[in-house]
Amino acid sequence: xxxxxxxxxxxxxxxxxxxxxxxxxxxxxxxxxxxxxxxxxxxxxxxxxxxxxxxxxxxxxxxxxxxxxxxxxxxxxxxxxxxxxxxxxxxxxxxxxxxxxxxxxxxxxxxxxxxxxxxxxxxxxxxxxxxxxxxxxxxxxxxxxxxxxxxxxxxxxxxxxxxxxxxxxxxxxxxx
Numbered sequence: 001x002x003x004x005x006x007x008x009x010x011x012x013x014x015x016x017x018x019x020x021x022x023x024x025x026x027x028x029x030x031x032x033x034x035x036x037x038x039x040x041x042x043x044x045x046x047x048x049x050x051x052x053x054x055x056x057x058x059x060x061x062x063x064x065x066x067x068x069x070x071x072x073x074x075x076x077x078x079x080x081x082x083x084x085x086x087x088x089x090x091x092x093x094x095x096x097x098x099x100x101x102x103x104x105x106x107x108x109x110x111x112x113x114x115x116x117x118x119x120x121x122x123x124x125x126x127x128x129x130x131x132x133x134x135x136x137x138x139x140x141x142x143x144x145x146x147x148x149x150x151x152x153x154x155x156x157x158x159x160x161x162x163x164x165x166x167x168x169x170x171x172x173x174x175x176x
Contacts, residue, residue, distance in 0.1 A: 066086050066089075067085070068115050068118070068119070068128075069085065069086075069132060070130070070131050071083055071087070071131075071132045071169075072104070072131060072133050072134065073136070073169060074133065074134065074135040074136060074139040074143045074144065074147065076136070076138035076140075078098070079139075079173075080096065080097040080098070080099070080103075080104055080147075081096055082094065083095075084111060087169055094172055099150070104147070104150055105154060108150065108154050108156065109154050111129055112128050112129040112155075112156055115127070115128055116129075128157070128158060129158070130158045131151060131159040131160075132159070132162055133159060133160065133161045133162070134161075134163070134165060136165070136173060
């Protein structure tokens with residue numbers, strides 16, 4: 001017999017792939033898309049209008065409920081003017097206020113309590129006060145933050161910040 005060279009067999013390597021990093025990345029992507037999906041949902045506030053009954057055909061149903069609205073005008077030197085209802089037919093006369101628990105906080109708390117009773121009497125409990133905050137160009141950013149803090153303290157969740165003044169409101173700010 002002849003001396004034949006032996007075949008050299010190659011060593012078989014272990015063909016395992018470590019997927020630990022892939023699993024980590026996939027979980028991070030899943031969490032990312034869940035958070036993005038939740039944050040991209042539109043947030044809306046309900047806008048309540050009065051119950052009109054037979055007035056609907058006249059277009060009266062689309063008026064805001066002036067019994068539930070209060071407007072807060074902010075001006076320079078921590079000046080606040082508050083009125084409830086509409087400016088040309090206010091429920092109470094506009095009055096000047098100060099910040100703090102005996103000023104604007106007490107006024108808004110009492111008004112919110114009255115509005116909650118009014119809403120409960122109409123058979124729609126839980127509809128609280130809607131506050132329209134109107135800072136003037138002369139008011140400071142701190143005044144706006146202070147009034148929003150008051151909303152949070154009182155528990156008023158329905159408020160809006162508007163930068164438009166009617167001519168009547170401008171006259172009111174100039175006079176007081």
